[in-house]
Structure formats: C-alpha cells, structure tokens
Amino acid sequence: MESRQIEILLEKYFEGETSIQEERELKAYFSSTEVAPHLESYTPMFTNFQKQKELQFTKALPLQPRKQNHVKWIGVAASLVALFGTLLYFNNNVTTNQDLGTFSNPEEAFIETQKALNMVSTEVNKGVKSIEVLNEYEQTKKTIFK
Structure with missing residues (x-):
C-alpha cells in the first residue's frame, strides 16, 4: 500500500472520520512487515488493539450480594x-x-x-x-x- 494513502488514512483516523473498512486497512498495514520507516511509530498503537482484544479478564467477581439487615x-x-x-x-x-x-x-x-x-x-x-x-x-x- 502506498505510504501517502496510509498518511491520508491516518489523518482521517485521528480526526475520527474513518470508516470501519479504512480502520481495518490501517490495522492490516501496521500488522504487516512492510511499514514505512517514518510511520513505524504508529505500529505499536495498531498492534496493541489486537493484543488487547485477545486479553481475558480472569479475576473472580463476587456475585453474592451482601445481606443488609x-x-x-x-x-x-x-x-x-x-x-x-x-x-x-x-x-x-x-x-x-x-x-x-x-x-x-x-x-x-x-x-x-x-x-x-x-x-x-x-x-x-x-x-x-x-x-x-x-x-x-x-x-x-x-x-x-x-
């Protein structure tokens, strides 16, 4: 993908004007190994979304309400x-x-x-x-x- 197109998508992304498809393109681009050197600073942000999506909450929650007399x-x-x-x-x-x-x-x-x-x-x-x-x-x- 052309780096100018990615830069335009990044500007739209930070303005909150991207579509879901455009955000998928950004995630796919930054997940690949062919990221332009001047755009590598954005790689952790887009790869972190995938890592956070895979995390599971493991803490046990108390489901018994406390009795109030x-x-x-x-x-x-x-x-x-x-x-x-x-x-x-x-x-x-x-x-x-x-x-x-x-x-x-x-x-x-x-x-x-x-x-x-x-x-x-x-x-x-x-x-x-x-x-x-x-x-x-x-x-x-x-x-x-x-």
Whole structure:
C-alpha cells in the first residue's frame, strides 16, 4: 500500500472520520512487515488493539450480594421516633391541665385513652408506610442484582 494513502488514512483516523473498512486497512498495514520507516511509530498503537482484544479478564467477581439487615432497624427506629414524638406532644399539651390525666368518670377516661391510642396507631402506621418503600426498594434491588 502506498505510504501517502496510509498518511491520508491516518489523518482521517485521528480526526475520527474513518470508516470501519479504512480502520481495518490501517490495522492490516501496521500488522504487516512492510511499514514505512517514518510511520513505524504508529505500529505499536495498531498492534496493541489486537493484543488487547485477545486479553481475558480472569479475576473472580463476587456475585453474592451482601445481606443488609439495617432495613429492620430503620422500621424500629421510625416507630420509636413516632412514639417519642407522640409522648412529647402529649407532654406539651397535658402540662396546661394540672390534673395530668386523672378522671373521675371512667367513661371519659376510656374515651381519652382511645384518642391517645388512635393517635399513636396513626403515627406508627405512618412510620410503617415509609418502611414499605424501603422494602420495595430492597426487592427491586434483589431482582436487578440477581
């Protein structure tokens, strides 16, 4: 192959304008023993592509995902935060009343207890709903990385 044609192909190659066929011609030229002396500096580059193509990755990759138990603890922590939040809420509201939860009528005490438990249940359910999103994320992650 004429060295002027190879020089033109090299210029096109470095500009990123060569076709696959032209790149094959360059690789074939630089793999041969008839490389022009002023173009020999490009020989390692084109022969290295073939060497890299033949290399195999031999390192073992760990395919077992690490188990993460922190999801359970996040649910427990969210429940505790909700519980302490409700206790603080009640503490701030009840301090204005000097009775501090003493009732003379048992029915009135029962109604107030139901209100308190309903509020605690609502806050705990909010925490559980936020944990469901994390569980869905975990399931999706397990499906993807299986």
